[in-house]
Amino acid sequence: MSTTISNEQSAASQSQSIGYDVEQAVRLRYEAGAKQAEASLCCPSNYESDYLEKLPTEIVDKDYGCGDPTRYVRAGETVVDLGSGAGKNCYILAQKVGAAGRVIGVDFNDEMLALSRKYLDEMATKLGYSNVAFVKGKIQDLRLNLERVQQWLSAHPISTVEDLAVLETECTRLKQEEPLIADDSVDVVVSNCVLNLVRPEDKQQLFKEIYRVLKRGGRAIISDIVCDEDPTPTIINDPELWSGCIAGAFREDSFLEMFEQAGFHGVEILVRQEQSWQVLDGIEFRSMTVRAFKGKAGPCWERNQSVVYKGPWKAVQDDDGHTLYRGQRMAVCDKTFNIYTNPNSPYTQDILPILPQEEIPLEQAQPFDCSRTVTRHPRETKGLEYRVTIKNDNSACCDSEGCC
Numbered sequence: 001m002s003t004t005i006s007n008e009q010s011a012a013s014q015s016q017s018i019g020y021d022v023e024q025a026v027r028l029r030y031e032a033g034a035k036q037a038e039a040s041l042c043c044p045s046n047y048e049s050d051y052l053e054k055l056p057t058e059i060v061d062k063d064y065g066c067g068d069p070t071r072y073v074r075a076g077e078t079v080v081d082l083g084s085g086a087g088k089n090c091y092i093l094a095q096k097v098g099a100a101g102r103v104i105g106v107d108f109n110d111e112m113l114a115l116s117r118k119y120l121d122e123m124a125t126k127l128g129y130s131n132v133a134f135v136k137g138k139i140q141d142l143r144l145n146l147e148r149v150q151q152w153l154s155a156h157p158i159s160t161v162e163d164l165a166v167l168e169t170e171c172t173r174l175k176q177e178e179p180l181i182a183d184d185s186v187d188v189v190v191s192n193c194v195l196n197l198v199r200p201e202d203k204q205q206l207f208k209e210i211y212r213v214l215k216r217g218g219r220a221i222i223s224d225i226v227c228d229e230d231p232t233p234t235i236i237n238d239p240e241l242w243s244g245c246i247a248g249a250f251r252e253d254s255f256l257e258m259f260e261q262a263g264f265h266g267v268e269i270l271v272r273q274e275q276s277w278q279v280l281d282g283i284e285f286r287s288m289t290v291r292a293f294k295g296k297a298g299p300c301w302e303r304n305q306s307v308v309y310k311g312p313w314k315a316v317q318d319d320d321g322h323t324l325y326r327g328q329r330m331a332v333c334d335k336t337f338n339i340y341t342n343p344n345s346p347y348t349q350d351i352l353p354i355l356p357q358e359e360i361p362l363e364q365a366q367p368f369d370c371s372r373t374v375t376r377h378p379r380e381t382k383g384l385e386y387r388v389t390i391k392n393d394n395s396a397c398c399d400s401e402g403c404c
Contacts, residue, residue, distance in 0.1 A: 067223025
């Protein structure tokens with residue numbers, strides 16, 4: 001708890017001390033980056049070469065990232081790329097998800113949107129299908145379609161204070177009736193070195209938006225710049241360092257906590273750059289890719305399921321506070337059982353599922369108290385009246401090469 005409070009206070013302090021418009025600094029830097037490639041924007045990343053071959057050179061040259069979140073996406077999925085820039089990640093994703101999938105790039109910068117959209121027809125011809133769209137919006141407000149707002153403004157110019165109130169009403173209507181990205185609508189949210197560019201006071205809302213648009217069971221895969229200590233006031237107040245992915249970098253531990261606070265589970269570091277990308281005032285800045293899952297919310301039902309944690313740790317604790325002791329049958333609710341054993345979950349390789357001898361239909365299940373950690377006796381799983389005897393000859397346990 002104390003760490004969380006410290007992070008919130010740090011964000012508030014940064015917000016109050018910034019003496020310039022963060023959004024404008026970022027917009028101007030990336031407008032220039034869309035016109036002329038700038039190698040100093042973010043750090044170099046290695047991509048799977050097979051997916052780069054079809055991409056126009058201009059897109060590759062004007063891409064500014066620090067990792068490769070596209071590696072963790074599967075065929076047929078709907079993916080949103082936050083801060084899609086020149087479109088490199090989106091066009092790689094288009095190949096990965098295939099014709100049955102869909103890719104939506106979200107960006108606020110008109111120059112970058114024009115660059116990414118420039119190659120839509122060419123890429124559709126190369127791939128043999130069209131599954132990519134680029135939309136204008138702020139990544140911390142994925143409900144508001146800013147191109148629809150601009151269309152409305154063109155038809156309703158603002159000249160009075162009263163007009164502003166009418167605009168606010170229209171924005172509210174658009175968010176509710178025509179959201180840019182709907183609730184629970186996408187399988188994966190990716191981002192490549194963009195979250196750090198958002199103003200400190202908007203970052204909690206940013207993570208809430210990522211959580212909102214994901215389906216239950218969906219995941220966020222975020223590559224971004226992190227630091228081992230909080231940036232100094234001097235660093236924070238340098239607009240070049242903010243737009244250059246330094247001043248707004250997340251502290252390593254607080255980056256993971258932001259996912260936890262938004263409601264994610266299974267938060268894990270997939271890649272952490274060993275050597276720092278830059279060091280300023282003794283503070284190390286490096287790239288890190290994190291994956292987090294949505295879906296631990298919901299009721300807990302007792303269906304006599306249990307799990308065994310295989311090890312190697314003596315005990316582990318999940319994001320809901322369940323402690324699993326190595327080798328012991330732990331009682332879990334139906335929701336937790338499904339999270340642990342889903343083939344696409346981060347837990348499945350470490351968990352042995354144990355189903356009850358007789359399944360309890362979900363509609364007949366009783367509430368399960370997930371706040372307690374308990375072992376489950378084998379008889380609770382098999383049933384108190386289970387008295388079956390099964391005898392096999394030795395050959396049943398042997399393979400074709402013989403037994404021990």
